[in-house]
Amino acid sequence: MIHDFYIDNINFKKFNEWKQEKENGLNGKKKNEFQQKSEDKKYEEWLEEIFTQKKKEILNKLKENKNINDFYPKHEELQNLPQNSVLIKISFTLKKPYTSKDEGEFHIIEGKIFENPIVRDKFTGLPMVRPSTWKGHLRFAADRVEWNDENEKKKIIRRLFGSEPANENALKGRLYFFSTFFKDEAERDVITPLKRDTRTPARGPIPLEVMKPAKKGEFYLLYIPYPKGDDFKEENVKEDLEFLAKALKLMFYTYGFSAKKTSGFGVVKDLKEKDIEVEPEDKRNFFSILYTKENKTVKDGA
Incomplete structure (x- = not known):
């Protein structure tokens, strides 16, 4: 609906009008070259120039009028959630690039075509990390958390992320993920895949869009401890939060949350205490391992 509003309020210049203005604005050789072009070629240029420009105008208006904070839970909303619910906000700065694979084969930025x-x-129109992407990468990190009891670890993971879809006794996870929006624009980069054994190029360079190091984003995660059935235990909350903090630490500092994470993509710079907000405040200590000196022992976290 919001797209329709902006499109309806934009007047597209008709092809013949554009062609006449274009020709009148050129002189000498450039004017002659333009006149020699076929109607199909002129029409193609009109489409690229007009619609690329209008798309940019639409996205700029959306950025100005759409408050991305509307997508995130607010403090007052937390009051209506079950007891022991926790909201975690982490303001991070990329240490390595972040990339992801969109459904399209290319994207046009200021008239230039970007592959991948x-x-x-x-x-x-903002670059983003989808909730499903966050969940997948955090689940990956959770499997690699060191825990004393392996069976207990599996139970915690099931409580946090839910059971597998094929499971007859399906259980919804206690974690709710939110999109992360990058306010900066993505940039073009090139990577060259290497062979695992020889570390020589496996094929030619691959162009792709990335968020470069030093770009900032905000991660929101909501923990809701339910259901409170016969199996519910108050001490589970403490276990869940301790385990969750360890998984977050591995995801942000070691494994990353990006495609190409085997190349080190998607890890962040050291977090400081001010970068992490936890509500309610009495649950903050569970997540102090994300910004204490203990980080220095974590791969890629220093």
Whole structure:
């Protein structure tokens, strides 16, 4: 609906009008070259120039009028959630690039075609990390958390992330993920895949869109401890949060949350205490391992 509003309020210049203005604005050789072009070629240029420009105008208006904070839970909303619910906000700065694979084969930025585009939000046009992407990468890190009891670890993972879809006794996870929007624009980069054994190029360079190091983003995660059935135990909350903090630490500092993470993509710079907000405040200590000196022992975290 918001796209329709902006499109309806934009007057597209008709092809013949554009062609006449274009020709009148050229002189000498350039004017002659333009006149020699076929109507199909002129029409192609009109489409690229007009619609690329209008798309940029639409996205700029969306960025100005769409408040991305509307997508995130607010403090007052937390009061209506079950007891022991926790909201974690982490403001991070990329240490290595971040990339993701959009459904499209290319993306046009200021008239230039970018192959392997990054995922963007349909409403704002901003580069983003989808909730499902966060969940997948955190689940990957959770499997690699060191825990004393392996069976207990599996139970915690099931509580946090839910059971497998094929499981007859399906259980919804206690974690709710939110999109992360990058306010900066993605940039073009090139990577060259290497062979595992010889570390020589496996094929030619691959162009792709990335968020470069030093770009900032905000991660939101909501923990809701339910259901409170016969199996519910108050001490589970403490276990869940301790385990969750360890998984977050591995994801942000070691494994990353990006495609190409085997190349080190998607890890962040050291977090400081001010970068992490936890509500309610009495649950903050569970996540102090994300910004204490203990980080120095974590691969890629220093």
